Amino acid sequence: MTAAAPMHHHEPHLIDRLPAVRGRVTANAPLANVTWFRVGGPAEVMFRPADAADLAGFLAGCPADVPVTVIGVASNLLVRDGGVPGVVVRLGRAFAEIAVDGGTADGMEIRAGAAALDLNVAVAARDAGIAGLEFLSGIPGTIGGALRMNGGAYGRELSDVVVSATALDRQGREHVLDRGALGLTYRHCAVPEDWIFTGATLRGHPGDPAGIGHRMHEISSARADSQPVRARTGGSTFANPPGEKAWALIDRAGCRGLMIGGAQVSEKHCNFLLNLGSATADDLESLGEEVRRRVYETSGIELRWEIRRIGVPAPGKTIPGSTP
Known part of the structure; x- marks a missing residue:
């Protein structure tokens, strides 16, 4: 046996x-x-x-x-x-559709899924002769992300152009939210954190595609000149405090080029953190917290993270800046 x-x-x-x-x-x-x-x-x-x-x-x-x-x-x-x-x-391709709704009495509208790239929405608007959405070409992300943090660049933000958005709550129920219900303020949205945006309707006004394209080219050139667009980086690290520029506060605190491990504060634009190749998430977050500490020490201003941080630290580590 x-x-x-x-x-x-x-x-x-x-x-x-x-x-x-x-x-x-x-x-x-x-x-x-x-x-x-x-x-x-x-x-x-x-x-x-x-x-x-x-x-x-x-x-x-x-x-x-x-x-x-x-x-x-x-x-x-x-x-x-x-x-x-x-x-x-x-969210993937099923949430990336972009459709031009045509004109209304208030302007011209475009519908975009939450996974549609901001740049692709700006391009579709240009091709349809819809002006006012050019700034989206300067935001590296999706419409869902732009809704969640009232994304903005080059003088405009999403609250200037959004008509309504759709979102699913944690129980899977769909909500259609008008601009007021979104509660958009500077880099903030009042919709509950656990709701998932699925799409939005944005409004522009009639414009000449060539002129719209020219403005988008200006934005692209300005971004390339001022930001480390070809590096392993995120978007702006910290929100601008009222009446201040985050990059200037960081520069004044002596943090330009500051390094921890494989992470560095960009020499080109102080409000960007770079992964030089060997950085861990802990290096990057620790560097961000050190920047916040130095800025607070030199200016009395507490910088607020604009980059979203999720997940848990590696075993044996604590979240930088928190009490163990």
Whole structure:
């Protein structure tokens, strides 16, 4: 007689607790390769919904104790080295559609999914002869991200052009929110953090495509001249305090070129952090916290992070700037 082979008990995984979906679900999904900083640990589970109905069904069936985090193209995102517990939702092509709605009495409207790149929306508006959305070409991200932080650049921000937005709450119910309900202020949105934007309607005014294109070219040139656009970086690291420029405060505090590990404050624009190639998320966040400390010491002003930081530190580490 031969001994029975030992039984292997199936270790329960978070995936086993999630509802059935049509989209793609991946355990232990790497995130560093999708972020602009190229750092960070994995998502415990990554979910790429097939469409808005798939996302709504998932949210309705997802256990309430499971954290859900949504990411776009991760241009303004720092994922900590220990990864992101729970489910990371990444919106894909089904949420990237752009459609010109035509004219209304108030102007010309364009509808864009939350995963549509800001630049692509600006290009579609130019091609349709819709002026007023050129500033979007200077924001490296998606419409969902722009809604979440009232993204702005070159004298305008999303609150100037948004008519309404659609979002799904944590139970999967859809809400259509007008401009007032979004509660947009400087780099802030009043919509609950756990709601997921799925799209927006934006309004411009009739314009000449050639003139619109010329303005977009000016913005592109200004960005290339003043920002480290070809580096492993995020967007602006800190929001501008009232009446001040974050970069000038950082410069005055002597932080231009400051380094921790493989992370550096950009020499070209002090409000950008760079991964020189070997940085960890901890290096970048520690550098940001050191910049905040020095700015507070020299000016009495507390800088507020504009870059979104998610996830947990590597084992044995604490979040920089927090009390252990």
